[in-house]
Amino acid sequence: MASSSYAVISYPSPFSRPKCSTATINNFITPPIQEVSTFKNKTKLITFPAFGSDKFSWNYGQSSKLSAFSARNGNWVDVEAGSPKEYKDDEFMVVNFYRFVFIENPEEEVSRHLSFMQIDEKVATLFYCHLEKKFQNGNGRDIHGRIYLNEQGINAQYSGPSKDALAYVEWVKADQRFLDILVQITPALNGHAFPKLKLRYKPSLVQLEEGISHLPLLDPSMRATPLTPSQWRSKIKAVNKTENASSAVDTNCILLDVRNGTIYPSVNPCFLHPSTRFNVSRSLGYEWDVGHFQGAQRPDVDCFRSTSFGLSESEASPPSIILLILPYISLVVASDPLANVDKEKTDILMYCTGGIRCDVYSTILRQKGFKRLYTLKGGVSHYLENEGSDGWVGNLFVFDGRLSLPPSTYKPEINGAEEQVSHSFAKCYICASQVSELRHRNCANLDCNLLFLCCVKCVNDFRGCCCINCTSAPRLRPLLIGHQRYQKWHKYRDVELQI
Structure with missing residues (x-):
């Protein structure tokens, strides 16, 4: 039987600027924690060296209340402790x-x-x-x-x-x-x-066009300030409240999704010329389309490696660009959300799945002069585990065989009704009707392989393909039911498809 136990330190918010000095108020790097003890039994002491995470291992007892002592300033920080999680x-x-x-x-x-x-x-x-x-x-x-x-x-x-x-x-x-x-x-x-x-x-x-070996990733001061899930929740609530009250975007704060969210073109990609099809439409917004934070701007990026927010040398906000794919097909590309912002005074709140992309990209923005950079510590997955789906709509796309996970995977207390309400934004790629499940599938045409959301009717009508053209493709894989994933082509090439 394997176990995993944890304790969570409650950090003060960097936005509240309290007068008292605490273990983390200045730079969010926790000083050495020398003692951890239960309130019930102060005789059990555990020594820890410096750490920067808001989770740390502990193995003594299962008390629901702990406190951590900072040798640097003599303060005690409240700690929420979790009972050991047992796994078979x-x-x-x-x-x-x-x-x-x-x-x-x-x-x-x-x-x-x-x-x-x-x-x-x-x-x-x-x-x-x-x-x-x-x-x-x-x-x-x-x-x-x-x-x-x-x-x-x-x-x-x-x-x-x-x-x-x-x-x-x-x-x-x-x-x-x-x-x-x-x-x-x-x-x-x-x-x-x-x-x-x-x-x-x-x-x-992680992959970026210019690589990341030249970035100062080892210098914490060059990365964005990490916010704990509770701090992030408070901040985005304040941002959304301001936006709702003024019916306008809060120019002093931008909620930046550092994932992919390219908008679908006006026609299905299978109707595009082969030379442009995959470059434009192969990875169409699958992260954003399955779930995102309320109030975040949809990123016009098809993969992280091509992200370029805030990198324009021009201070003027560029206009929206019309990309002409064919004489009768156009794709509107949104302007850079960080263009023409006050780099000294604008809070940039960045989030991604697990946190690493934000850490990397924040060093680039720091080099470009952005001063007030904040990231969601541990990414959306850490947020859902600690705060549930508050402020989040939909599922979380993950880069493994599971494809997407509902918030209840991270926090089982979330009820089904709450998750169902958050599905209303997701539309079928083919017919634009609401989908019943937030789960992508790959087009059955191996040479297309588009990752897309699809309603049950279109899945059956198009036999797992993303368009009518793909249904007659030479390398057609069988329709998969449920949560199955396609295997290598050799598993299917000698099998007669029953059409």
């Missing part, structure tokens, strides 16, 4: 964490991680496709996913049975450099959420 050893889970920290020899670090996984380095380098068979034979830890390391740190998303998944977390956290990582755990739903394990050196922990 064979219960599959998805684990996410990242950390920006200097790694002197990342190739050697990769070797250490492979060794812990009980994977031969040569096999891992040359034959990743055989690792699943290796696990099934009882050799190695049963972990699938993406674990990347380089000189700037680690970025990990993986699935596995709790025995192996949590063992890897504890092994990583035993290293002083990763002691305080914020680890996020969600149920895998149906076995592994990733097809295989990729554990290797990668030049960029």
